[in-house]
Amino acid sequence: MSEILEKVQTIIADKLSVNPADVTPEKSFSDDLGADSLDTAELVLDFENAFGIKMPQEEMENIITVGDAINAIEKLVAEK
């Protein structure tokens, strides 16, 4: 699933203007990458568009780190 990781890294780096190499699974969106609630919501929209998925509200609320996002995306992509 490294393809998902790469795509997610690119999307996050672009949206938050951070170095893609800094976008590692353990990083917290708010504490490490400078995202606020609007950025996180926007990122979810970008993930949905990029992977053709729909992320349920409760899933979104559990996303704290990049790894959380990747896990959620992997799950939703597998369910497609």
Next chain:
Amino acid sequence: MELQRVVITGMGAITPIGNNVDEYWAALLKGVSGVGPITHFNPEKFDTRFACEVKNLNITDFIPKKSLQRMDPCAQFAMVSTMEALQDSGLDLEQVNKERVGVIIGSGIGGFTSMMDSAIAFVESNRVPRFSPYLLIKVLGDVISGHISLKYGFEGPNYITSAACASAANAIGDAFHLLQLGKADVIITGGTEASVNETAIGGFNAMHALSTRNDDYVHASRPFDRDRDGFVMGEGAATLILERLDHALARGARIYGELCGIGMTADTHHITAPAPDGHSASASMRLAMQDGGVRPEEVDYINMHGTSTPQGDLAECIAIQNTFGDHASRLLLNSTKSMTGHLLGAGPAIESVAILKSIQHNTVHPTINIEHLDERIPQDWNFCADGPVQHPINTVLSNSFGFGGHNVTLLYKRYRG
């Protein structure tokens, strides 16, 4: 209670003829037109296919990419002109009491383009509601001042004013009043507009408000000329740093001029057309002069609203005739819009910058494209049609009128201690 005096200590501008105050003023003196074919969208099917767009702006030189995603171009322009104005003012951002610094900006339409683009995307995606969380902070006009306060930490009064093409004049007027009353030390004010988009051009075309001189667009903005056929849309922003005189003196600030009065009236004639006898525009000028304790004969120069519409220009001239009588032919008159086009709500802000530069240099910029002065306008009036005019400039009026019948006149004077 004694009202405080209010002075201007910093300026910034981003306009179709220059991306900072120096470039803008140099272009005004040279008589440069900012008009060109519309590039922001494909105008092929529109009655008007030209506008005065801001050119060669590398916005990421000013605003980080991450912040840009949350800002409509109108907020971006205001930020750029504010950065210049603050730097120009020499205000020490470490020292200033930020609770006493406000931000009041005028905008006629706010984030119009963001609204339109989002509506188009919504329809194109079969009306599935997938709106960006950034959308409304780009659309709402008030975030223009919000972004500025957020960047600099200014905690004073913060809002925008909207009165169509007089918007920035109301912002400057509100800033003036709050400072007069001692409610703040410094107010960042001015106006911004970014409405060169399909909806605005199409909408104004439908009202027959825009020039359609597509085969000779260079001469389309021709205020007071007999062959004028409507205004030319412009975009951009300007920021003025307004400051209480005592505060400015205490920090040894350079003072461009003093804001001494404002007149505000409503036409009550028609939702778009000006009252043909200009009575409310006349009242607006009279009130501004009364407010500043100035007699009509003392006025040297009027920076006119002068949009190049057949009705508006004539009504304004009638208003000036009725207000100034014989003195009208001794006034220097001009229209900044002959070069910049009509920046709607930002117009009064860029025109205030032109006025303050005129006071600084005792020079009034020309009105371009007057080939045959409308025969209904007194032929001995001086519209500075042949080039810039050097003359002592001490007392100046700025007229701004907006759809809806809003008239606002600002009175600027040379600062004397």
